[in-house]
Amino acid sequence: MTTAVGTQLDQPLVIGGRTFHSRLMVGTGKYHDNETMVRAIEASGAEVVTVAVRRVDLDRRKAEGILHHLDPEQHFLLANTAGCYSAEEAVRYARLAREAGFNDFLKLEVIGDRETLLPDTAGLLEAARTLVADGFQVMAYTNDDLITALRLEDAGCVAVMPLASPIGSGLGLINPYGIRIIKKRVSVPVIVDAGVGTASDACVTMEQGVDGILMNTAIAEANDPVAMGSAMRLAVESGRLAYLAGRMPRREIAVPSSPTTGMLG
Amino acid sequence: MEDKTLMVQLNGEARAVAPGSVSDLLRSLEIDPRTVVVELNRAIVRRTALESTSIKEGDEIELVHFVGGG
Numbered sequence: 001m002t003t004a005v006g007t008q009l010d011q012p013l014v015i016g017g018r019t020f021h022s023r024l025m026v027g028t029g030k031y032h033d034n035e036t037m038v039r040a041i042e043a044s045g046a047e048v049v050t051v052a053v054r055r056v057d058l059d060r061r062k063a064e065g066i067l068h069h070l071d072p073e074q075h076f077l078l079a080n081t082a083g084c085y086s087a088e089e090a091v092r093y094a095r096l097a098r099e100a101g102f103n104d105f106l107k108l109e110v111i112g113d114r115e116t117l118l119p120d121t122a123g124l125l126e127a128a129r130t131l132v133a134d135g136f137q138v139m140a141y142t143n144d145d146l147i148t149a150l151r152l153e154d155a156g157c158v159a160v161m162p163l164a165s166p167i168g169s170g171l172g173l174i175n176p177y178g179i180r181i182i183k184k185r186v187s188v189p190v191i192v193d194a195g196v197g198t199a200s201d202a203c204v205t206m207e208q209g210v211d212g213i214l215m216n217t218a219i220a221e222a223n224d225p226v227a228m229g230s231a232m233r234l235a236v237e238s239g240r241l242a243y244l245a246g247r248m249p250r251r252e253i254a255v256p257s258s259p260t261t262g263m264l265g
Numbered sequence: 266m267e268d269k270t271l272m273v274q275l276n277g278e279a280r281a282v283a284p285g286s287v288s289d290l291l292r293s294l295e296i297d298p299r300t301v302v303v304e305l306n307r308a309i310v311r312r313t314a315l316e317s318t319s320i321k322e323g324d325e326i327e328l329v330h331f332v333g334g335g
Binding site: 027028029030031035037050051052053054058063066067077079080082092095096097099100101127168194214215216217264 | 275276277280294296300301302304307309311312316328329330331332333334335
């Protein structure tokens with residue numbers, strides 16, 4: 001990008017040594033139908049798409065796997081451990097996911113509570129250490145707590161993924177300070193995961209300087225998921241650009257935009 | 266094939282299956298082995314080992330794949 005005041009080039013997003021062309025990552029859950037999902041993902045411009053590991057439904061074979069609809073050549077499949085409530089369970093799911101043979105990346109979730117789906121940070125750290133030692137590129141879904149983010153980085157995670165607000169809540173960015181301090185102190189990429197509800201949430205989140213956003217429900221549960229996918233692409237790009245541009249300072253008094261001299265006498 | 270069957274736990278359900286390999290089981294379920302990952306008694310069965318891995322009475326078998334998720 002070349003601007004009037006000089007050249008301010010954005011760096012590509014690199015996670016675990018791999019370069020990604022979009023800062024928006026999207027989930028594939030909760031869509032009314034697969035065709036809408038595919039079109040919404042396309043509109044979002046996302047390269048990384050998350051998937052979950054579940055039992056094959058032996059009796060209802062119509063419930064096909066997601067790969068009947070998503071081309072793994074076109075998307076980077078990021079498996080998650082959603083629904084896992086212990087480190088042991090998450091490690092089991094992670095290994096099954098890797099065996100599918102796409103990549104070593106994993107969105108690690110260890111959930112601590114069914115009502116809030118907030119992470120169990122002790123279990124998360126335990127699972128992260130095990131999986132990093134096992135060769136996984138771990139991207140860890142965590143809360144907005146700096147200390148946990150630092151510990152996850154120490155454990156060898158290739159990205160930390162603090163929440164904007166609880167999964168599926170659509171409440172937007174509740175703790176911008178927490179996210180900014182994580183971004184300031186952690187060296188690995190910070191991808192805000194969960195809680196974004198609409199485009200302005202995505203934009204404000206990117207304006208904090210984070211490296212990317214992962215979202216699912218905000219697009220899947222929109223009245224028009226394809227249009228929202230497009231809106232989110234623009235919002236993430238816009239928020240990123242605004243961050244790089246550097247916003248004006250906030251002032252509590254007005255400052256005129258027009259000259260105060262040359263007024264008629 | 267003889268009519269003797271084995272009782273196994275398949276994706277959490279008790280099922281009678283014909284003796285044979287994991288590959289044979291997938292074939293009988295009309296599942297393409299490239300689309301699933303198989304876990305046998307909590308250990309992953311590599312795709313290259315599906316043919317040579319026999320199913321035994323009481324085995325716990327999990328067949329998983331990727332579904333939509335966030």
